[in-house]
Amino acid sequence: MGLHPKGYDLSLDRIRRLLDVLGNPQTRLPPVIHVAGTNGKGSATAFCRALLEAQGLSVHVHTSPHLVRWHERYRIGVKGGAGRLVADELFADALRRVADANGGKPITVFEILTAVTFILFSEQPADVAIIEVGLGGRFDATNVIEKPAVSIIQPISLDHQAYLGDRVELIAAEKAGIMKRGAPVVIGHQEFDGAKDVLISTAERLGCPLTVFSQDFLGYEEFGRLVYQDEFGLMDLPLPRLPGRHQIGNAATAIRAVKAAGFPVTDQIAEKAMLSVEWPGRLQRLTDGALVDHAPVGAEIWLDGGHNPGAGEVIAEAMAAMEEKQARPLHLIVGMINTKDPIGYFRAFTDIAHDVYTVPILGSDVGLDPVALAQSAAEAGLKALPMSSVGEALEAIRIRSADSAPPRIMIGGSLYLAGNVLAQNGSIPT
Template sequence: MTETSDRVLSRLMSLHPKVIDLTLGRVERLLAALGHPERQLPPVIHVAGTNGKGSVVAMLRAGLEGAGKRVHVYTSPHLARFHERIRLAGTLISEDQLIADLAHCEAMNGGEPITYFEITTAAAILAMAREPADYTLLEVGLGGRLDATNVIGSPALSVICPVSLDHQQYLGETLEEITFEKAGILKHAVPAVIAPQDPIAEAVIEARAAELDAPLLLAGRDWQVWEEHGRMAYQDLHGLLDLPLPRLIGAHQVTNAGTAIAGLRRLGFDDAACLAAVSRPEWPARLQRLRQGPLVEAAEATGAELWLDGGHNPAAGAALAEALARLPARPLHLVTGMLRTKDVGGYLRPLAPLARSLSAVSIPGETATLTATETAEAARAAGIAATEAESVAAAVAAIGAVEPHARILICGSLYLAGGVLRENG
């Protein structure tokens, strides 16, 4: 039987009884067996936070590549294919290389317990260490302090995006506890860009940075970003930049762009790189207008727009509501599926004043999915009229039949978004 990356990944899922088990010991053991590839990476920019990590990474990549740099990128989770997680000098990892690196990590692990994320992160680091590049962008998977990406001794730059409540079952019940985990990526004397934070979170980050003598570039103190007259303004000690609004949609993307620009300027990049960061990034499932595929055809047959977003916590719901309110007026209908580990009500309440209805679906293939019934009940409790649908396609068709020219937004989970992108081609 021909080996495929899917087969190898399936085997790797069985090496540990838990999907998430935060510690660094297992991945450090495997990296040592692999010859410490984490010490051979191009300069690392390590990005943590609750919301905005992926967008900031996409903007940093766009800025660095706009300056002519070769950039490795490691992000998670993927949407349609695992290969999306590993970008080598601008190109997604090939199937043959992914198979080889995963299989090598599997062999060097020797059957020892290790989580899926830990061993696949090791494979990503191995692949990135072998390919020449100028920078490596590492996105934290969960938390920071004990995340498998936190094996870099001295990155070139740390970045902490806005921190809020999420993954409390792993990171702690309070904002202080969660921020402590995120601040675990800070390293001795390594500069760190800090996005706008709740004062509680900012205090935790500042205290940890002081212990490590890590210079901070704090939003509101060392740099500012704002929208003005349909443009984006950024200011720091180096001066004022007048830029177009970010290509990625939403007021929160102005903050994300400011975070990326602060990082680029700290690393010595010029205004052209900053312009590329806002004008060139690509990041699917972040309030993305779908333009083609069978789901789009079904929506457009009734004059409807089809949009996709993968946000899934209260802060993401608030940012999504703000972005939707800025779009040209259309009746908004949600197609929503969520995991039972999320604060469903907290996510949906900001959307309630905007949404005329919600069609609840379960997420195919996800054991932790809420049933359509459970999601519909949560939506009604949040103040949204809700029904259940057998699938996203059925929901899109039903909405179009009732309300032509609607804006249909599929939302609530990156796993749901990934399924939609696969289904829609």
């Protein structure tokens, strides 16, 4: 991070040059499931991994960003079991080789890490690789994969406007850049018709076998179960282990994508996957740890790294659903970076949150000042108070809740903050 710029180089020239020196490892990967979208990329990745591992396959997984440790970006597949985060020695060796191949030329951190992905995933045997896009799609460093087994496009909304455009149609065009001529495409739930139209027209122009959520396949809740439906019939499944109604659509998209990639999904496989899927930092419940000890006794504490208005709406819906089942006062603890839309994020919680405590993001030079962030919350119609840390915010909620029912606390606004919380709480992803 000290040697290379943290920004994005929205072209493929540098990564192609670097991979050429390395012998083009991206051409020697197992079948690839390539995942793009504004929200829900990580959840779709987690469901695909669970569905594939449930049938005994070895699955490499690339995600970004990491929450606590860089190693989280690379899960190395294990035949017949759950994959493991990359070993330190293997990771260090790949990084050294990329540095040598680059020879001191200008390069971004993400381009380096993407080259590491292709080295690791080409040299360690596996049945399939799931590769999540970093930013956008068309010029993302991962987009040198020539023929994915399937491309998934998850929900698209406004985010990274400085890089991708200020309308969902423009952002959709960038995300659609991962589609490759003739390769299957699965489009997940899209809130905006304009975005969906762009994705469909791009897939049709490229001659991609296409399936679209709500048109060609469905996922919905019925009688406390997940019902998945496509042209092959119905599956009656348990609700996903990941909480939130939005995960039903993510699960359905993953089931359809794994099928489109040529892997079987039986009822038994899907049921096992729904019960085993995991994805840290996304509506993750914290039940014990160093930070949790600061909270009121009996408090329900949730952590989610969603950071844009679309994510705010999904999280708020999940909180509202929890409120229907068990009423508790909802307190928010939020930290954000300065490239996001805090007012848009906070508006989703206007009718359900009791108050907001804004906090800094440790180790980030782009975190919003808690005072400025509290002002944004106030502009969205919420009572807000700046704090110096998550621990201090939890203490304040504990004092304020001393004479009332145990509260529900949602900590969020940034994946970087989620990483801070997991590290401080002693809940490091494995």
